[in-house]
Amino acid sequence: MRDFRDAKAMAQTLRESLTTKAITISHSESLELVSRMLGVADWNTLSAMLQTGRRDTPVLSVRLNSSIAVYPAVPLRDFVPFPSATFPLFVGRENTVLAVNRAFEGAREMVCAIQREATVDEPQFANVYAVGLLAQLVELQRLSDGSIRVLTRGLRRVGLRSFAATNNGYQSEAFELPESPPADAPELVRRAIQRFEDYAAAHGLLMPDVWSFFDRTRDIGHIADTMATRMKLSVKDKYELLAILDPVNRLETIDALLDVSSCPFTPAYGATSRRALDLADRRRHQFATLEHLLLALTEDADAAPVLEACKADLVALRQNLTDYLDKELAHIVVETGTAAPTAAFQRVDRRAALHAQEVGNPGVTGANALVALFPETRSPAVRFLAEQDVSRWRVDKAIAKASAKDKG
Incomplete structure (x- = not known):
């Protein structure tokens, strides 16, 4: 049996086998089918796992390149955070409150896990995406209704090996997902920034700090994450951006989302x-x-x-x-x-x-x-x-x- 690392080869074999039976599917469809066969929800998630030598499936064994650490965890219903962004969280679920309290009393680090469906009140591992964000608690404010407002700063992407409720609230086994080495793509950066300027103006986004940041940096990954944080996308679309570990690929995906050349005049x-x-x-x-x-x-x-x-x-x-x-x-x-x-x-x-x-x-x-x-x-x-x-x-x-x- 093929190892899961040969997912693309498996997808090609699947397409060829189906063709002999007069069934035609696209390459992307075959990748999605192979992902499900390996117990992963979609190809973007499996691709992120492949880049770190990791897979999340109850059927196959797990081998990791990075050490695993256990963190307090917070499930997010309808929000996808990105590294370097500072964002508030309003926490009300009992297990989430317990996890935040534990994080605040400890190293002030916690895992943000993105829920697949916002309607799930008590998420388990199967209900969250495989890539999350390690975040640092900056400030905690207890509100009169018993909920907590937490000011949080995104640190880096992490892969989730587990996510579960314990007596101390939610916790997750997580490991770092290293990005691909830095690359130089000045034309891509220039075009994406220009398109993002139009996008920001069209949506009435006032972001003077962002424009000055773009002037100072050419860090493609940071530029992509800064744009993704502010774009109005669905949770699934934002998660797909979070799960792309290659900075150039991530910015190319954003650039394509910002491309309006295919929208004709009436x-x-x-x-x-x-x-x-x-x-x-x-x-x-x-x-x-x-x-x-x-x-x-x-x-x-x-x-x-x-x-x-x-x-x-x-x-x-x-x-x-x-x-x-x-x-x-x-x-x-x-x-x-x-x-x-x-x-x-x-x-x-x-x-x-x-x-x-x-x-x-x-x-x-x-x-x-x-x-x-x-x-x-x-x-x-x-x-x-x-x-x-x-x-x-x-x-x-x-x-x-x-x-x-x-x-x-």
């Missing part, structure tokens, strides 16, 4: 974008700016109703924008050529695609573009919207109300 917004460029061409402007775009959005099938729901005076808004384009942009008039969108215009398109993905739109609409305008706080376009008392909050509210009405 026909209506495609026409609006072309109309914005045409507004610039007719004035012989070298660039199409956000003011050209906003003027086009006032006639967009999706954006105009949102502006009206925000009580904007579209006639006055169009006049203000037209006056600005005709009187204030003389310095970008050229003799020949066609207008090119400014960097800000392109940023709005990327953020609009991110917003479309977030709200579940199959394509980018003018309403998504309207939302994506607001992070460009220095642009006259945003100032003209503010003069109409149109804010990001009011636009979000109008879009949500319209969506609820459509579903109703």
Whole structure:
């Protein structure tokens, strides 16, 4: 029988065997099937185990490269922490309170285990993922209702060999999961940071400390974990990022999640974008700016109703924008050529695609573009919207109300 380390070879053999029986499965599907055959929930978890010479299965023996230590443990229902992040935990379950008290009285280190299902009140080993986080207690506050607020700092990834309730609360046998050696991938770092900037702006995330950190470091693993901490993903998706031990692979996965090139413009917004460029061409402007775009959005099938729901005076808004384009942009008039969108215009398109993905739109609409305008706080376009008392909050509210009405 093959050793579990030959999982990929087993997957290939499985595919070939099924093909002879006229059954075709993909390579990824075969990896998932082999993972389950070895008693592991999914390939990402098994891959993490393979990188440390470890497997969690009641059928096969366990061999570890790292020493095992026993820690107090805390099961997390709907949260995935990452190394270096500081985060609060509110602890209320009896076994969790006992574990936190034991950790606070000892070395102040504990294992954070991520639950597979948030509905499980008394998790066992089978109910938590195989990769967790070793964390340090920074501060403990006992609340009046008997629960505990714990300020915690993530230290490093660990593999879980066990997780169980004892008389002293939850505890876990865990061992360190060493990351792959550092690698240099400047182009990947640059692209991921640029895409994350758009993502942060689209989601209204204000993180000045993060941007200064990115300027100071080129630690790919730390960059990836910093992004993953702040991204709005499901517990399963975040866990999959936690379980990737190769820093470059982890950042590549995040970069792919941030890539919005596959989200197309709807026909209506495609026409609006072309109309914005045409507004610039007719004035012989070298660039199409956000003011050209906003003027086009006032006639967009999706954006105009949102502006009206925000009580904007579209006639006055169009006049203000037209006056600005005709009187204030003389310095970008050229003799020949066609207008090119400014960097800000392109940023709005990327953020609009991110917003479309977030709200579940199959394509980018003018309403998504309207939302994506607001992070460009220095642009006259945003100032003209503010003069109409149109804010990001009011636009979000109008879009949500319209969506609820459509579903109703």
